[in-house]
Amino acid sequence: MVSLLALLMTNWPGLVSAHAAKTCQWKKVTQTYTSIGRDGKATVKTKTVMVPYNCKEVDGGGDGDEAPTSEDDSGPSAEESAAALREAIAKYNALEKRHVECMGSSIVDPVTKMRVNAAGDPVNCGRLGLRPEPPKGLPKEYLNAIISERTPEEIAYSAAAQLALPEPVINIGPDPSWNRWNKAFVGYDYWIWVGGGTSVGPVSSQSGPATVSLRAEVTELSVSVDGATLSCTGPGTPYVRDRDVGRVSPDCGHVFETTGEKRLVAVAQWTVSWSTGGESGSFEFQRRGQMDTVVGELHAVNVDPPG
Known part of the structure; x- marks a missing residue:
């Protein structure tokens, strides 16, 4: 029987060669998963893992796709952060519009103390939280570009909606x-x-x-x-x-x-x-x-x- 050590020694050059065939950048990703406890109840949990991206083929040698270090652990790129912030702002703006319309078309029933529409059906206008904040470290040029996309009227409307x-x-x-x-x-x-x-x-x-x-x-x-x-x-x-x-x-x-x-x-x-x-x-x-x-x-x- 071939020993495990001999097998590893025989295939080690190939393993090193395959490992060195590409280099990758790494970033943190939050994953959501469901954990089933002993009592049979399902609990939604999250965990942070490192995943490779922007991988490139290289010509032999080198250290290959190195394990992430504190210097590589820079997270998403500025472009990805800016895109995520724009998406969050767009979702918030849609929520803000629905909230304002709901508050203007409903009342609090004096008997049930529930908010109802004109037909008397219960409605939930939700609560407006804070607007999405830019992530730390986002370069000023990206932040200024996002800010400049909002007109003074849009900025004022968001503030007025919070009154x-x-x-x-x-x-x-x-x-x-x-x-x-x-x-x-x-x-x-x-x-x-x-x-x-x-x-x-x-x-x-x-x-x-x-x-x-x-x-x-x-x-x-x-x-x-x-x-x-x-x-x-x-x-x-x-x-x-x-x-x-x-x-x-x-x-x-x-x-x-x-x-x-x-x-x-x-x-x-x-x-x-x-x-x-x-x-x-x-x-x-x-x-x-x-x-x-x-x-x-x-x-x-x-x-x-x-x-």
Whole structure:
């Protein structure tokens, strides 16, 4: 029987020759795999391995594709890092757009406390995290090229999308809770306005290397009630109990014509003004809110005087 040592000695020149036939660069790659535990449960894990790339054939001799050293362990090239960053930014921009659209077309149900769309179906608008950051060591020329691809308007939009714009809290006055029946009444002029915050800022936001100045305010309000839609300038004017008795709202009022349970749905139009890099502009965002009230009817009762 040929010993293992003899076999290795016989084939060693060939092994060295095959090993020396190419040289490769090495990089770290994160691999995902599933591990099955003794309890039968599957767990997704990751590990980092070194893989060769950019291999080249060589003419004999030399050290071949050397094992990676600390000098070779440079990871992906600058071009690969820049391409990965562009891909991450594109995915984030798509998520950002869906988030803004979802927040503008849904409301938090006052009963279930869940966010729902116009049809009443639950929706999940997600949460915007931080924008993708460039990897350490990415040369400035690559980073500057990626930054220059975004216009001041795009940079400002990303900063504006992060603003916590409150959803409108609808109020009507006179407040139905002020009377013993806890109702609104047919035939009375009711003032409608929104609270919960109608302005934000000015604030400064950092979007990458750019600083964006932002200011937001509710500039329009539309209220759907009784099958009609009221269009109001600004957030509406609050009703003051001792001052506005018998007066009509200057900008957003409604007269209930029928009794019953009423739902008011408000859409607040937020105008976000921005400036960055010597340029300025504005964006429009929407937030929705709703409230329910009961409308009754008062009747006059004639009472004969005594005697």
